[in-house]
Amino acid sequence: MVTHGNVTLAGKVRSLTPKVAARERPPDMPRRRIRSIYRKRVVLNRQPGQIWKQMRV
Numbered sequence: 001m002v003t004h005g006n007v008t009l010a011g012k013v014r015s016l017t018p019k020v021a022a023r024e025r026p027p028d029m030p031r032r033r034i035r036s037i038y039r040k041r042v043v044l045n046r047q048p049g050q051i052w053k054q055m056r057v
Contacts (some may be wrong), residue, residue, distance in 0.1 A: 028036075040046045 041048065
């Protein structure tokens with residue numbers, strides 16, 4: 001089996017990249033959160049849950 005690149009160098013760039021701290025974000029306002037849920041469920045017709053399949057028409 002042919003590999004593209006050296007297996008011993010796997011993850012080299014990620015380990016060299018400096019860690020950036022995540023910025024703190026305020027929680028969404030309830031109105032905005034409910035609106036985003038409405039958009040996902042009704043407008044985009046997505047099923048509830050973490051994994052959804054995008055239907056192509």
